[in-house]
Amino acid sequence: MKNRQRRHAFGTTRAVHAHIHQLDCDLAVWIRRAPAAARRYVRFCPSTLLPDITFRVGPDDDVRPHVADGSLWKDKHLAAFADDVAMLADLFRAETGAKNLRIRIERVTNDGCRLFHVDHLRIRLVTTYRGAGTEWLPERVLDRAGLKKGKNELIVRNPHGVRRMRPWAIALQKGELYSGVPDTGIIHRSPPVVSAFEARLVVVIDDADIAYR
Secondary structure: OOOOOOEEEEEOOHHHHHHHHOOOEEEEEEOOOOOHHHHHHHHHOOHHHOOOEEEEEOOOOOHHHHHHHHOOOOOOOHHHHHHHHHHHHHHHHHHHOOOOEEEEEEEEOOOOOOOOEOOOOOEEEEEEEEOOOOEEOOHHHEOHHHOOOOOHHHOEOOHHHOEEOOOOOEEEEEOOOOOOOOOOOOOEEOOOOOOHHHOEEEEEEEEOOOOOO
16 A cells, blocks of 8 residues: 655744644654753763652642652752643643653663554653664655554564654654554654663653553
């Protein structure tokens, strides 16, 4: 089956995220400058002490205490990092209308997400704070018929066409449940991790009231 034409939106303000609600847009990315204090926290935190927590918050819950309590590295810039994660939660709510959120702050040291795939959800927010950003495929270089067959070679037509998001960029990624029609959702994966000493730090936010995987 011929792949549909899908669009991907990039911009330097958060207004770019509005594009994710257009039916033919699978990915909307705000390319931003890292907040100075939050960047210092992420930069100087030892790899083994990077946060690795998952929690849920309701519409009236403050995200910051969850981040602070779950972080082992109590640097003076921890509050700035917690503020930034709280900003991501507010942004996700504003764009999706979600009330209850599932927030995952993950220290990634393996290749557990090595296969290109599409998420089984409506919209997910992803930001890489440290290490290589999420890899994704423009429609012209992929074959969706190869999904869920356990081999990237069946999905990626042209390895040179693999794209990678920048650290600190905030991506809204559409999944296959957004419209309920075939060929919806961005095809992506976590980049290969070279070693545990080069751990990535990723924040993922989902609507907790919608099934995901």
